[in-house]
Amino acid sequence: MKYSKIIGTGSYLPAKVLTNYDLEKIVDTSHDWIVSRSGIVERHIAADNEMASDLALQASRRAIEAAGIGADEIDLVIVATTSPDKMFPSTACILQDKLGIRNRGAAFDIQAVCGGFVYALNTADLYIRGGQARTALVVGAEVLSRMLDWTDRTTCVLFGDGAGAVILQASETPGIIAGKLHADGRHQNMLTADGNIRHGEIQGDPFIKMDGQAVFKFAVKVLSEVVEEVLAENNLQGSDISWLVPHQANIRIMEATAKKLGLSMDNVVVTVAHHGNTSSASIPLALDNAVRDGRIKPGQNILLEAVGGGFTWGAVLVRW
Numbered sequence: 001m002k003y004s005k006i007i008g009t010g011s012y013l014p015a016k017v018l019t020n021y022d023l024e025k026i027v028d029t030s031h032d033w034i035v036s037r038s039g040i041v042e043r044h045i046a047a048d049n050e051m052a053s054d055l056a057l058q059a060s061r062r063a064i065e066a067a068g069i070g071a072d073e074i075d076l077v078i079v080a081t082t083s084p085d086k087m088f089p090s091t092a093c094i095l096q097d098k099l100g101i102r103n104r105g106a107a108f109d110i111q112a113v114c115g116g117f118v119y120a121l122n123t124a125d126l127y128i129r130g131g132q133a134r135t136a137l138v139v140g141a142e143v144l145s146r147m148l149d150w151t152d153r154t155t156c157v158l159f160g161d162g163a164g165a166v167i168l169q170a171s172e173t174p175g176i177i178a179g180k181l182h183a184d185g186r187h188q189n190m191l192t193a194d195g196n197i198r199h200g201e202i203q204g205d206p207f208i209k210m211d212g213q214a215v216f217k218f219a220v221k222v223l224s225e226v227v228e229e230v231l232a233e234n235n236l237q238g239s240d241i242s243w244l245v246p247h248q249a250n251i252r253i254m255e256a257t258a259k260k261l262g263l264s265m266d267n268v269v270v271t272v273a274h275h276g277n278t279s280s281a282s283i284p285l286a287l288d289n290a291v292r293d294g295r296i297k298p299g300q301n302i303l304l305e306a307v308g309g310g311f312t313w314g315a316v317l318v319r320w
Helices: 020-024 031-038 053-068 091-098 113-129 185-190 212-233 253-260 281-292
Strands: 005-014 015-018 042-045 076-078 108-111 135-143 159-171 175-183 196-198 201-202 241-248 302-310 314-319
Touching: 005 113, 005 175, 005 281, 015 020, 020 031, 020 196, 031 185, 031 253, 042 159, 053 076, 053 091, 053 135, 053 159, 053 175, 053 281, 076 091, 076 113, 091 281, 108 113, 113 135, 113 175, 113 281, 113 302, 113 314, 135 196, 135 212, 135 281, 159 281, 175 212, 185 212, 212 302, 241 253, 241 281, 281 302
Parallel strands: 076 108, 076 135, 241 302
Antiparallel strands: 005 159, 015 042, 135 159, 175 314, 196 201, 302 314
16 A cells, blocks of 8 residues: 655745734733733734745745655645635645646645644645645645734634645555544624625625634644544554644643643644744744654654634644
8 A cells, every 4th residue: 555655845935023022012912911812922023025835834944845756746736725825826836837847747735724834734645645636735835914904813813824834655554544524504603704806806804803711622622632533543552642733822721631631732743832823834934943853753653633713623643
């Protein structure tokens, strides 16, 4: 049986840093309030001329370099994003062009909000296992700062911009062990951006709106359930996981999820303090961080999990 394996990671954060102290000057909030409720200290904000594909390009180049391959070997490009460059073409097609990849397999976006990267990674794995691709570039890229109401302290303090990427390649040995994806549209109004484009203009409210308390309770519940589902189907326990790499939304969600699974926070990769919630980019950003600083080592079991608006949620089990 053909498997897929992650052979390279990369990430990119815009140069501009927005701290909690900066936010104190523009909205009724405080550094201590933000940290106590989210764990966030700072976040990165894309420049006016930076699009999601630009962030994705930088992260992709770093992943390609780490994998030791040429861009022309990539025959599948999947970009998870909630903030695409355009309505169409897809950000994946734009990225493919920027990388100089010509007519090699499929390129498309996945929109599952913060669950986007686990959706994209699972999809790429199935492409490779099915023989439709050999080398996939999977990217999470967001410029969520453009979807924020900077007078709404419940949302504008939480989100940031960034991109992370992985190279996934066909392998004779297991890399992606298992993946589980779920969705339930009944909860769509808990986290939403209702604006739409008609006749070239935005209609409705384009900014992120969130029922924070409801999202917190839902996230902890479904993340614990999907992780337990993946572990049970593979005859594993929490103690078999070397690292949990969760969606970096809120430190309290990560702590509550780890506690339910019986995992120490020492085994959780946490980057939310310096990235904020970068939606689909948060897991690959955190993963790249832990790979490059040497925490993640060959042979370890790594569990990725995320929940996002929709609601979508899922988990992917990886043997490094």
